Amino acid sequence: EVQLVESGGGLVQPGESLRLSCVASGFTLSSYTMTWVRQAPGKGLEWISFISRSGGTINFADSVRGRFAISRNNAKNSLYLQMNSLRADDTAVYYCVRGIEAADYYFDYWGRGALVTVSS
Amino acid sequence: SYELTQPPSVSVSPGQAARITCSGDALSEKYVYWYQQKSGQAPVLLIYEDDKRPSGIPERFSGSNSGTMAALTISGAQVEDEADYYCYSTDSNTNKVFGGGTKLTVL
Numbered sequence: 001e002v003q004l005v006e007s008g009g010g011l012v013q014p015g016e017s018l019r020l021s022c023v024a025s026g027f028t029l030s031s032y033t034m035t036w037v038r039q040a041p042g043k044g045l046e047w048i049s050f051i052s053r054s055g056g057t058i059n060f061a062d063s064v065r066g067r068f069a070i071s072r073n074n075a076k077n078s079l080y081l082q083m084n085s086l087r088a089d090d091t092a093v094y095y096c097v098r099g100i101e102a103a104d105y106y107f108d109y110w111g112r113g114a115l116v117t118v119s120s
Numbered sequence: 121s122y123e124l125t126q127p128p129s130v131s132v133s134p135g136q137a138a139r140i141t142c143s144g145d146a147l148s149e150k151y152v153y154w155y156q157q158k159s160g161q162a163p164v165l166l167i168y169e170d171d172k173r174p175s176g177i178p179e180r181f182s183g184s185n186s187g188t189m190a191a192l193t194i195s196g197a198q199v200e201d202e203a204d205y206y207c208y209s210t211d212s213n214t215n216k217v218f219g220g221g222t223k224l225t226v227l
Contacts, residue, residue: 035216044219044221045208045218045221046218047216047217095162102169103169104150104151104169104209104210105210105216106151106168107153107155107163107165108165108174110162110164112162
């Protein structure tokens with residue numbers, strides 16, 4: 001069974017940093033691209049970052065580019081999201097999501113999410 | 121930037137068909153995907169590549185995509201289908217876009 005379990009969420013003040021982790025099980029992490037998708041309270045889904053199988057290709061949504069970093073450790077079955085210079089509008093549930101590269105690029109399995117709250 | 125537009129809400133009675141639309145420029149030239157998100161839960165993939173169902177998704181869920189509009193149809197909606205539904209597509213290899221979501225009420 002595919003499982004993605006996020007951790008590291010919490011309450012931080014504006015300008016601070018936080019690192020999310022995601023542990024994958026039930027599949028070989030190195031065979032899949034991975035992404036982070038977030039959802040602000042009461043709002044819709046927003047894709048924020050992508051990382052290729054080897055980690056050699058990454059990209060970000062404009063809303064987080066330059067502040068967030070994505071990385072992975074396939075040997076540890078883990079994905080990470082380093083979030084710096086956090087702002088109130090970064091408050092959201094952050095989902096670790098497995099990507100599928102087929103005729104197009106889409107997401108199949110999602111973790112349960114980690115809540116990040118940015119508030120003074 | 122590319123945008124996908126969905127109606128904020130759709131309401132049907134149990135057993136009726138529910139149709140949720142998703143519109144965007146030249147959408148028929150792209151693949152559309154649909155996700156279901158029940159309250160407090162993570163999204164689940166319902167439809168991929170316009171009209172394909174992953175294993176385990178009931179047959180009452182179907183998808184279509186033509187012109188500038190894609191649609192998710194639930195034939196015979198059930199109370200347990202109450203959820204938020206999101207369409208998704210890609211504008212380019214790097215631009216991954218969700219629609220704003222549609223809240224389906226079945227009562």
